[in-house]
């Protein structure tokens with residue numbers, strides 16, 4: 001049995017390469033994320049001490065429950081990586097079989113594993129043997145290419161191996177982010193297995209997530225691009241499911257979230273890299289607001305934490321008035337990882 005919060009009103013923060021770092025996870029948790037997944041970590045990087053791997057595993061008290069997502073394609077590398085992670089105190093893991101970014105697929109990792117089901121299962125088995133039954137999930141796509149959808153067979157086989165949960169982003173690997181995520185396919189997986197299924201894909205708003213839950217019968221959802229533009233999306237879903245009216249998306253609330261994000265990044269990381277990352281991150285919260293250009297410009301000019309904090313103080317005015325979020329605007333937030 002898995003021991004993680006998996007329920008419709010317990011939304012997760014999805015793995016987001018370049019974004020689901022410690023400060024952002026803490027921010028999302030403060031707004032109601034029940035569980036969070038790290039950025040994808042390379043199994044090889046863990047074994048050979050790859051550049052940046054240590055930072056990806058940065059965690060702190062309060063950063064739980066936490067799932068470490070791993071990508072790779074060689075079972076023997078996973079054999080060596082898992083004991084390291086367990087020694088560091090991590091308890092739950094996710095196998096990345098969904099990322100379609102070329103660099104990841106070229107090495108046979110990510111969604112390329114959907115084309116090699118025996119290898120995918122072998123790696124999941126290695127992870128489960130090390131972590132224990134129920135402590136590993138797998139994040140899948142429908143299959144590698146249209147007409148090669150094998151998520152149902154894989155889901156059943158993973159359940160037999162002892163996987164604790166499954167996540168489905170219902171597009172094929174070849175589709176990248178094109179077309180719409182077909183939530184009815186999530187429903188097919190829900191009916192095929194007895195372990196929990198988390199839904200991912202086009203969950204741009206709490207309302208969309210509530211619809212996806214109702215249509216698919218999924219056990220829970222994972223917010224990805226939706227959390228990048230609105231870290232309060234978790235609380236909004238909890239409100240909707242509890243029959244409460246969610247708070248409107250206001251410039252003041254987003255400015256407060258930006259200020260909190262800055263404080264968390266400074267306290268928990270405080271590095272020049274963290275500062276640079278924030279300058280790119282914060283304008284995302286302004287998506288759909290008329291003042292987005294001014295926000296981006298003001299943030300880009302910040303060179304120090306003090307400047308960033310001071311700018312955050314005036315951000316509410318810069319955001320301007322809220323326009324409805326356009327689907328197209330949200331959809332182009334797919335840079336980083338075509339997962």
Ligand SMILES: Cc1cc2nc3c(=O)[nH]c(=O)nc-3n(C[C@H](O)[C@H](O)[C@H](O)COP(=O)(O)O)c2cc1C
Pocket residue numbers: 014015016017018019039040069096097098099139169200201202203204222223224225226333334335336337338339
């Ligand atoms: C910038 C970015 C980075 C991502 N990084 C990862 C990752 O490291 N591992 C993973 O499994 N999926 C990753 N994904 C995929 C998301 O977790 C999610 O499955 C996908 O975006 C579909 O959900 P959405 O349409 O609600 O955004 C990433 C997506 C984006 C946009």
